[in-house]
Amino acid sequence: MNAALDEDEHSAPGTALRVWAEVDLAALRANVAALRARIGGAALMAVVKADGYGHGALACARAARAAGASWIGTATPQEALDLRAAGVDGRMLCWLWTPGGPWREAIEADVDVSVSGMWALREATAAARAAGRPARIQLKSDTGLGRNGCQPADWPELVAAARAAEAAGLAKVTGIWSHFACADEPGHPSIAAQLSVFHEALEAARAAGLEPEVRHIANSPATLTLPETHLDLVRTGIAMYGVSPVPQVGAPADFGLRPVMTLRARLAQVKRVPGDHGVSYGHLYTTPGETTLALVPAGYADGIPRHASNTGPVLVAGKWRTVAGRVAMDQFVVDLGGDSAQVGDPAVLFGPGDQGEPTVEDWARACGTIAYEIVTRIGARVPRVHLHTDDDGSGSQAVTGVSDPR
């Protein structure tokens, strides 16, 4: 049985937490297995940027590796270096570079580095020369996203220069890759257009003499809905965390995925108030009659969007409630109506949904954003309680970031 849901459901043993994010690593491993089952012989990159979308990068990287993720992906080089320093080995790619590196540190840590233009190739090869070993480079093509990546017009120069760097012993081009703009909208015409530009970029690289190990373009939505994009490697972030990247196409369970994060809190106060009583800053909510208010000790400093004011859902005392009034920095209120609760009772903001709690998609809808943003912005002040840290099915857990949970 899932330790997250058994008898000690609402407390992290040995601690008295205010608000905390349970991270079910058994679910994460099962999600990686479910994704791998979809991609045939392709490899899977576990994307753990932004502290593993708020779930804890190190624990998630280890769990993903245990489930067969052969690559780890981060945005920034520092994220990759931090994982290396914590003992995560194996193939790793980071892609968001600015002038100055740290190229040499990444090369010496055996991290593959993404290069989107000539300035980056120059810096990477200079660092390789200083390090006395070739940089493992993945060239990024802008096939239409219009964000990071090399434009088709500049691609011939970049691949030729990369080939010359290989010949000089300063680089090995390990990958050629790109990123979709609209993979979460199946049928969008940009998808086929980007794939076609990508195949042209691959052909130009081949003609220039490059022989990359991996060619990749698929993110989570493409992994789930566009098998023709899987190529050698898929880069999955949000799906690995059990969140659907295409909610209009299917919920996580429709893809065999289970949400990894459950955000829990304990009521900090419960009190009777008279009717017509204003609640929280600005009095955006007024009690319709005498009622019971419960105080949830989590606010926008913990990543609860202020846009959830008067709309965010939360399970308290057995029912869905709605945030009453403004979300403040550290707390918000719910109106229990005629129901009762005790101080210290559980509140579940979101979770897998099978215990009656809202899901992260419900929060995204309530706040006019996407589920990615809800989980990723859970604040540094919220401890992550990692459940099932071991692969053997034991109920082990580790609490991180509990410097001052209260």
Ligand SMILES: *Cc1c(COP(=O)(O)O)cnc(C)c1O
């Ligand atoms: C974040 C990111 C991914 C993962 O995207 P998901 O939709 O979360 O799977 C893949 N590739 C790049 C370049 C990214 O920045």
